Amino acid sequence: MSFHFADRIKRAPESFLSELFSVSNNPSIISFAGGLPSTSLIDTEGIAQATRQVMEEDARIALQYTTTDGYLPLREYIADRYRTRLGLPATAEEIQIVNGSQQCLDLFAKIFLNTGDHVGMERPGYLGAIEAFSLYEPVIDTVPLDDDGPDLAKFEQFVRTSNAKFFYGIPNSQNPSGRTYSQEKRKAIADILRKSDTVFYEDDAFGELFFDSKPRPPVKKYLPEKCVISGSFSKIIAPGMRIGWIYAPPEILAPFNVVKQAADLHSNFLCQKILHRYLTTHDLDEHIRRITRVYGGKCRLMCDLLNDQLPQVSHTTPEGGMFLMATLPPGISSRRVFDEGVKKKVAVLPGMPFYTDGGGEDTIRLNFSYPDEEMIKTGISRLAGVIKGLVHQQ
Amino acid sequence: MSFHFADRIKRAPESFLSELFSVSNNPSIISFAGGLPSTSLIDTEGIAQATRQVMEEDARIALQYTTTDGYLPLREYIADRYRTRLGLPATAEEIQIVNGSQQCLDLFAKIFLNTGDHVGMERPGYLGAIEAFSLYEPVIDTVPLDDDGPDLAKFEQFVRTSNAKFFYGIPNSQNPSGRTYSQEKRKAIADILRKSDTVFYEDDAFGELFFDSKPRPPVKKYLPEKCVISGSFSKIIAPGMRIGWIYAPPEILAPFNVVKQAADLHSNFLCQKILHRYLTTHDLDEHIRRITRVYGGKCRLMCDLLNDQLPQVSHTTPEGGMFLMATLPPGISSRRVFDEGVKKKVAVLPGMPFYTDGGGEDTIRLNFSYPDEEMIKTGISRLAGVIKGLVHQQ
Numbered sequence: 128m129s130f131h132f133a134d135r136i137k138r139a140p141e142s143f144l145s146e147l148f149s150v151s152n153n154p155s156i157i158s159f160a161g162g163l164p165s166t167s168l169i170d171t172e173g174i175a176q177a178t179r180q181v182m183e184e185d186a187r188i189a190l191q192y193t194t195t196d197g198y199l200p201l202r203e204y205i206a207d208r209y210r211t212r213l214g215l216p217a218t219a220e221e222i223q224i225v226n227g228s229q230q231c232l233d234l235f236a237k238i239f240l241n242t243g244d245h246v247g248m249e250r251p252g253y254l255g256a257i258e259a260f261s262l263y264e265p266v267i268d269t270v271p272l273d274d275d276g277p278d279l280a281k282f283e284q285f286v287r288t289s290n291a292k293f294f295y296g297i298p299n300s301q302n303p304s305g306r307t308y309s310q311e312k313r314k315a316i317a318d319i320l321r322k323s324d325t326v327f328y329e330d331d332a333f334g335e336l337f338f339d340s341k342p343r344p345p346v347k348k349y350l351p352e353k354c355v356i357s358g359s360f361s362k363i364i365a366p367g368m369r370i371g372w373i374y375a376p377p378e379i380l381a382p383f384n385v386v387k388q389a390a391d392l393h394s395n396f397l398c399q400k401i402l403h404r405y406l407t408t409h410d411l412d413e414h415i416r417r418i419t420r421v422y423g424g425k426c427r428l429m430c431d432l433l434n435d436q437l438p439q440v441s442h443t444t445p446e447g448g449m450f451l452m453a454t455l456p457p458g459i460s461s462r463r464v465f466d467e468g469v470k471k472k473v474a475v476l477p478g479m480p481f482y483t484d485g486g487g488e489d490t491i492r493l494n495f496s497y498p499d500e501e502m503i504k505t506g507i508s509r510l511a512g513v514i515k516g517l518v519h520q521q
Numbered sequence: 522m523s524f525h526f527a528d529r530i531k532r533a534p535e536s537f538l539s540e541l542f543s544v545s546n547n548p549s550i551i552s553f554a555g556g557l558p559s560t561s562l563i564d565t566e567g568i569a570q571a572t573r574q575v576m577e578e579d580a581r582i583a584l585q586y587t588t589t590d591g592y593l594p595l596r597e598y599i600a601d602r603y604r605t606r607l608g609l610p611a612t613a614e615e616i617q618i619v620n621g622s623q624q625c626l627d628l629f630a631k632i633f634l635n636t637g638d639h640v641g642m643e644r645p646g647y648l649g650a651i652e653a654f655s656l657y658e659p660v661i662d663t664v665p666l667d668d669d670g671p672d673l674a675k676f677e678q679f680v681r682t683s684n685a686k687f688f689y690g691i692p693n694s695q696n697p698s699g700r701t702y703s704q705e706k707r708k709a710i711a712d713i714l715r716k717s718d719t720v721f722y723e724d725d726a727f728g729e730l731f732f733d734s735k736p737r738p739p740v741k742k743y744l745p746e747k748c749v750i751s752g753s754f755s756k757i758i759a760p761g762m763r764i765g766w767i768y769a770p771p772e773i774l775a776p777f778n779v780v781k782q783a784a785d786l787h788s789n790f791l792c793q794k795i796l797h798r799y800l801t802t803h804d805l806d807e808h809i810r811r812i813t814r815v816y817g818g819k820c821r822l823m824c825d826l827l828n829d830q831l832p833q834v835s836h837t838t839p840e841g842g843m844f845l846m847a848t849l850p851p852g853i854s855s856r857r858v859f860d861e862g863v864k865k866k867v868a869v870l871p872g873m874p875f876y877t878d879g880g881g882e883d884t885i886r887l888n889f890s891y892p893d894e895e896m897i898k899t900g901i902s903r904l905a906g907v908i909k910g911l912v913h914q915q
Contacts, residue, residue: 129772131686131718133635133657136776163586171580182572186565190759192557226620226785233784237656241527242636258783262631263527292525324525365584367790378523382530389652390627391620395789396761 135262150474157506159493160465160474162302162449166497168418169365170409177405181397189400195388196380197224197372198399204406205358205372212342215351215374223380223387224394228332228371231357232259232295234390235328235373238382239292240265247285247294249277251452251481251490253302253330256295267483270294272301274443276308279315286323293326299343300333300448303481303492307337307446310344317349326379327354335363335415337447338423347374355379360402362449363415368398422449425495429503436511439518442493449496452478455489459517464491464510467517473509529656544868551900553887554859554868556696556843560891562812563759564803571799575791583794589782590774591618591766592793598800599752599766606736609745609768617774617781618788622726622765625751626653626689628784629722629767632776633686634659641679641688643671645846645875645884647696647724650689661877664688666698668837670706673713680717687720693737694727694842697875697886701731701840704738711743720773721748729757729809731841732817741768749773754796756843757809762792816843819889823897830905833912836887843890846872849883853911858885858904861911867903 150158181189196202202219209217225231232255240246240263248256250269260267268289271278277296285291296316298308308316320327329346337343347354359371373383387393426445433442433453442453455461461477468475478490498506544552575583590596596613603611619625626649634640634657642650644663654661662683665672671690679685690710692702702710714721723740731737741748753765767777781787820839827836827847836847849855855871862869872884892900 130633130720132632132776133638135635136632136779166581166585169581169584171576171584174584175576175580178572178576182565182569186569187560187563188761190563190565190568190761191560192755192760226789229783230785238526238530239524241529244527255783255786258779262780262783326524361586365791366586367584369785369787369789382526385530385652386656389623389649389656390784391624391763392649393763395620395763395792397759397792398789 135264150469156469156472156474157498157502157509158474159495159498159506160476161494161497163494163497164362164366164449165418165421167499168421170414173409174365174401174405177408178401181400181404185400189397191396193393193396195384195393197222197394198396198403201399201403202372204403205374209374213345213348215345215347217374220377221374221380223373223375223383224399225371225373225387226369226391226394227361227366228330228357228359229255229259230390231371231373232256234383234386235293235355236260236263236265237386238379239326245289245291247289247291247325248483249296249301250484251303251478251487252295252483253297254480256330257480257483260295269484272304272306274306276306276312277316279312279319282316283319286319286325291325293328294320295328295330297330297332298346299331300336300445300450302332302448302450303452303476303478305443305445305448305451307343313344313346314349317346320350320353329354329356331356332359332362333448334358336419336422336449338419338426339446340416340419352376363411363418364402364405368395368402370394370398370402419447422447422496425498425500425503426451428500429493429495429507432504432507436507437514440514449494451493451495453491453493455491455514456518457489458521459514460488461491462488463517464513467513468510471509471513473506473513475510529658544863550863550866550868551892551896551903552868553889553892553900554870555888555891557888557891558756558760558843559812559815561893562815564808567803568759568795568799571802572795575794575798579794583791585790587787587790589778589787591616591788592790592797595793595797596766598797599768603768607739607742609739609741611768614771615768615774617767617769617777618793619765619767619781620763620785620788621755621760622724622751622753623649623653624784625765625767626650628777628780629687629749630654630657630659631780632773633720639683639685641683641685641719642877643690643695644878645697645872645881646689646877647691648874650724651874651877654689663878666695666700668700670700670702671710673706673709676710677713680713680719685719687722688714689722689724690740691724691726692740693725694730694839694844696726696842696844697846697870697872699837699839699842699845701737707738707740708743711740714744714747723748723750725750726753726756727842728752730813730816730843732813732820733840734810734813746770757805757812758796758799762789762796764788764792764796813841816841816890819892819894819897820845822894823887823889823901826898826901830901831908834908843888845887845889847885847887849885849908850912851883852915853908854882855885856882857911858907861907862904865903865907867900867907869904
């Protein structure tokens with residue numbers, strides 16, 4: 128049988144993520160290629176306790192259908208955290224629950240993009256966003272991401288010439304680069320966008336994961352009416368529950384709610400209840416400090432090992448998050464490093480899929496949140512062997 | 522602020538579902554307007570037990586990311602049930618887990634529909650499907666639904682002239698009508714489609730809910746290579762977990778998997794594990810018999826009361842499912858019945874939104890699964906008062 132699929136399917140970029148999962152599932156391979164939080168840092172006891180309480184006190188409600196916007200007390204908790212932690216005047220009416228922040232990418236593109244519309248992204252940009260947006264067949268414009276945020280001259284040119292519906296960025300510990308925007312660049316971006324019709328989509332998956340535990344001011348602080356933030360419990364509590372949210376002006380949430388309802392009626396209610404119970408009976412800040420202490424240590428270890436063993440490889444030095452990006456010596460291709468690495472039982476993620484307009488062949492993304500310290504030591508040593516071997520062959 | 526949304530948003534039909542939820546949430550109103558399974562029939566104890574076991578034995582895995590296709594043992598369970606219950610040669614490779622069968626509607630439309638493509642539906646047709654499909658801006662063709670299934674002459678004409686990507690139907694206890702296709706019509710539909718390029722999308726949300734507990738042969742049995750079935754645990758176990766599935770040929774699952782990953786990476790893993798544990802430690806057939814005994818009784822009660830108190834109202838007589846459809850006396854509008862009903866504390870669902878091409882003003886959908894027997898008695902008595910009052914005013 129052959130089927131006549133929609134054009135958007137033919138144009139979808141080939142996904143690396145499935146290939147990654149199969150590598151990640153091979154226990155003999157040390158993988159820096161994935162994007163998982165540390166399994167050992169999931170507070171299974173705390174979540175089990177919260178789950179027990181919900182099942183004992185509230186099971187009939189939690190297992191029935193609910194409203195599309197999500198569990199109100201959970202939305203209130205999220206809004207309250209924006210108020211106290213970041214000084215943003217959030218209310219529950221501006222919060223909609225989704226299935227992890229990946230669903231935000233899909234639904235946001237769905238409400239904004241006609242075929243051929245322009246959207247902006249960082250270069251390199253987040254692969255999950257590229258995959259979600261591409262299905263709506265936009266023109267993706269990219270703005271180079273420097274160490275302190277987007278190149279401002281290029282960003283201004285993009286805004287002036289593209290008439291884009293939105294710019295999608297990750298100001299905190301960006302995926303894949305691990306870079307964080309400076310405060311000056313956040314303000315400058317807000318100033319440039321203020322006079323335009325372009326919305327800023329601020330993906331804040333990693334904002335809670337700064338190693339110094341200090342929040343950075345979101346772009347939304349400087350551009351409240353034209354900025355949406357997406358957030359997620361995946362990196363700070365548990366990804367398997369698939370609960371994230373969007374924080375957006377009511378004018379955007381109205382159509383967003385329509386497409387969310389058409390997409391799956393509402394997000395898993397049981398897990399919304401469990402999360403709310405967990406959050407109101409446990410110290411989230413203390414839990415996050417535990418995570419960032421560990422991630423900070425792993426990141427420093429990986430950077431030190433790279434500096435020691437691969438001085439010819441340059442890399443970003445993240446302030447938080449789960450990833451860093453490395454640039455290979457001249458003439459060494461990341462695809463070769465991937466292929467040779469798998470043979471030597473170490474997996475890295477070649478950078479090309481993060482470059483929608485080509486390039487990135489000399490870059491790799493390395494994840495430091497999932498592997499433990501021993502795996503990082505062994506894995507970087509294997510990687511050093513692979514890269515030195517390829518340099519030697521030149 | 523005004524935002525420039527995509528054209529698909531401007532064309533989305535105004536949703537009744539949110540309005541319904543607000544009516545459903547008013548405890549003084551007896552609602553036949555919703556579509557909820559009976560809360561008291563959710564096996565909260567069994568689910569709590571399964572949840573406890575998963576959290577004790579498997580929490581770290583269940584709370585981490587997983588693959589897009591879903592938990593393999595759950596997919597194997599679903600495939601096995603197709604084999605034993607319906608004699609379909611299903612394998613786990615043909616099953617993909619989604620967030621309730623509503624997500625199938627969205628993702629299936631996404632892989633098949635270009636703007637302006639044709640899709641077919643029953644008339645009246647399921648509102649959730651109309652809402653999901655409309656966002657891909659197709660032409661929706663409708664085929665009248667008779668008591669024993671679609672009008673075959675019209676169906677044949679539709680297939681011959683529309684070149685539709687797919688026809689979407691609910692052969693078992695259709696929503697909104699409560700009608701079930703005869704075996705002859707299932708075969709005839711398969712015969713008509715076999716020579717065409719049109720896929721049959723068989724929504725089987727209610728196939729387990731026949732009051733006689735006997736399965737009907739799915740259309741897929743007669744058209745295996747060109748038919749997909751969607752199913753859901755929402756009606757037989759619990760809707761709040763949002764776990765459903767699609768059963769489809771591999772050629773369709775490949776792009777389906779791509780758009781599922783872009784939509785939300787994967788469905789809630791914790792609830793996939795809980796459901797699998799529940800299904801393998803409890804007697805699902807016995808649980809379903811308990812549900813269908815209750816629903817069968819409620820349906821008969823509602824039909825008897827309508828016959829007694831509103832002989833001027835005709836209605837369908839379902840063999841299963843959760844809904845029946847009634848036709849009002851000449852000149853009585855369902856919108857008036859809704860408005861007057863809410864005043865008298867009884868809510869019904871006007872039929873118009875189920876008719877994409879207009880019509881249905883004299884029809885209402887009544888749900889019998891959610892209200893208990895006392896509510897059905899009181900509610901139908903109130904409804905009889907409302908309709909008699911409107912007839913009297915004529």
